[in-house]
Amino acid sequence: MSYARQLLDAYPGTLNAGAGVLVAAIDALSDCAQACIADADDDLREEDLAEMVTCIRLCWDCADVCTATLGVVSRQTARDTGVTRALLEACVAVCKSCGDECERHAPHHEHCRICEQACRRCEQACRELLGALT
Amino acid sequence: MSYARQLLDAYPGTLNAGAGVLVAAIDALSDCAQACIADADDDLREEDLAEMVTCIRLCWDCADVCTATLGVVSRQTARDTGVTRALLEACVAVCKSCGDECERHAPHHEHCRICEQACRRCEQACRELLGALT
Amino acid sequence: MSYARQLLDAYPGTLNAGAGVLVAAIDALSDCAQACIADADDDLREEDLAEMVTCIRLCWDCADVCTATLGVVSRQTARDTGVTRALLEACVAVCKSCGDECERHAPHHEHCRICEQACRRCEQACRELLGALT
Amino acid sequence: MSYARQLLDAYPGTLNAGAGVLVAAIDALSDCAQACIADADDDLREEDLAEMVTCIRLCWDCADVCTATLGVVSRQTARDTGVTRALLEACVAVCKSCGDECERHAPHHEHCRICEQACRRCEQACRELLGALT
Numbered sequence A, B, C, D: 001m002s003y004a005r006q007l008l009d010a011y012p013g014t015l016n017a018g019a020g021v022l023v024a025a026i027d028a029l030s031d032c033a034q035a036c037i038a039d040a041d042d043d044l045r046e047e048d049l050a051e052m053v054t055c056i057r058l059c060w061d062c063a064d065v066c067t068a069t070l071g072v073v074s075r076q077t078a079r080d081t082g083v084t085r086a087l088l089e090a091c092v093a094v095c096k097s098c099g100d101e102c103e104r105h106a107p108h109h110e111h112c113r114i115c116e117q118a119c120r121r122c123e124q125a126c127r128e129l130l131g132a133l134t
Helices: A004-009 A019-044 A047-075 A080-107 A110-131 B004-009 B019-044 B051-075 B081-107 B112-130 C004-009 C017-044 C050-076 C083-105 C111-130 D004-009 D020-046 D047-072 D081-105 D109-130
Strands: none
Touching: A004 A019, A004 B004, A004 B019, A004 B112, A019 A047, A019 A080, A019 A110, A019 B019, A019 B051, A019 D004, A019 D020, A019 D047, A047 A080, A047 A110, A047 B019, A047 B051, A047 C050, A047 C083, A047 D020, A047 D047, A080 C083, A110 B004, B004 B019, B019 B051, B019 B081, B019 C050, B019 C083, B051 B081, B051 B112, B051 C017, B051 C050, B051 D047, B051 D081, B051 D109, B081 B112, B081 D047, B081 D081, C004 C017, C004 C111, C004 D020, C004 D109, C017 C050, C017 C083, C017 D004, C017 D020, C017 D047, C050 C083, C050 C111, C050 D020, C050 D047, C083 C111, C111 D004, D004 D020, D020 D047, D020 D081, D020 D109, D047 D109, D081 D109
């Protein structure tokens, strides 16, 4: 269990959105970054490696963007809502793209099926946070 | 809930350590990185900001090192155990240092009390993985 | 001198944009990420620390987003242009925001004057890459 | 040209080491992180992809560790020298390992030859900083 909820509850100021939607996004971003790192590594070990190149590349992008978004979304102090919004939109785009690519491999690679779930959940959580930013 | 366990179970090769100890480290690293980002942000909003400078700096270091270690530990393919070991040792050092600093502020800042927990758990999980690497 | 130009010249495929505009963006992103990390650290050491909170926060965001964008823009294989575009737009937004904040402090803090330069150059290089993506 | 030297000169406190050795390490870390990202991407596009798996993995590790080390080494305020030292040792280990692997492929892949240079220079710069930390 992450500490995100407890830390938001302890924040000595006003949150950028409701705590529930923030925690959902923070946990989904954190889990998606790790899933993409692990899925790219799983891909490297597959026999059909040449077929997995796009998946590896998009997983790498998705991990990088989720990690940056996790940082920006976790911080509540002195926010620039325009920046948060633009980054969440980029994160939605990469989660959608990576999720679609993982879906193509899901029937034959269990790790891609799991990573697709992580991407879909993260895309959805970022969309909900976009709608809830104050 | 993270996908770390499912993804390790789906890995098409030999793991670097038992799945249980790997999952514990992966989740602790992920949670500690986020807790440190959030705690540094909480510190920025405190009235005794000048007293929190060391805490902010160590939280930033701890977040950076945990994020890198999360990547290295999540990957199972073509590992270099010497590299993993050296990085886990650096991660133990920064979690110890950051946890100690947070402990100093825990009596008056709830967010530092929570971040200390995250650092202690991560330090312990990295130590256990160090003892279990094959 | 970075290796970006040599590595693009050695890439065994088609680049996402002209090598010149790619190299300019890669070097500007790399330099801006480092400048923001250093400027936030300089801020922590200033006597008017309470005035620097917004600068510290935006520098942290800018460093995180530039680091992610550096990764996505450096990779040429199996790109998703929509993702690259959305992320470059987020990077333009954060470089603009961080540059504006640094400009406010530039008259009394030399490090903010330098960091503003890094942000302005990076914003411009990302805009040019946005116009040159194929 | 990076802003590292100018920013260290503008730092309103005592540096962790001589400015020259700090700048050399900062620039080498930044360049090595980017070179490893680019080299792994180049590898993904090669026809002998199956032979490049170890190189891709070590480049990914090396990029992650260099990025974290860049952050820790760039910050001068409220340092923990034990942490810096442990992380520099991990960085030396991964640069050595990644440089050795790139060297194996240097005769047939120009991008690995370039990445090897970046790793060797970074390993050396980290060793020199280790010897110069105060």
